[in-house]
Amino acid sequence: MTDNPILLADTGAATINVALLMSALLFVIGLVGFLSRRNMILMFLCTELMFQAAALAMIAFGKVHGDLSGQVFVIFILTVAAAEAALALGLVVLLYRRRETLDSEAWSELREA
Secondary structure (H helix, E strand, O other): OOOOHHHHHOOOHHHHHHHHHHHHHHHHHHHHHHHHOOEHHHHHHHHHHHHHHHHHHHHHHHHHHOOOHHHHHHHHHHHHHHHHHHHHHHHHHHHHHHHOOOEHHHHOOOOOO
């Protein structure tokens, strides 16, 4: 590896394509995991994986356009992901205390109280 600053600062189209391909792959893995799992904790983890894939895509698009707006959007994505994780954890604990299971099929027949 060279220490040439010109080579280190040059981000070619191949690097952006790899980042976008990785982002799409992570999003698809998260989506398949969310749709195929029945455990609520794993479903929320797959949602977090999709949030991170979107954040990676935002950074890559920001790099393509040469501005920092992609990184600003990532801060908002991280804020939403943190709020979602806090609410999901509280919901999972509440649901587990009621039925002693985290299987989403057990909660499919929600009824009015």
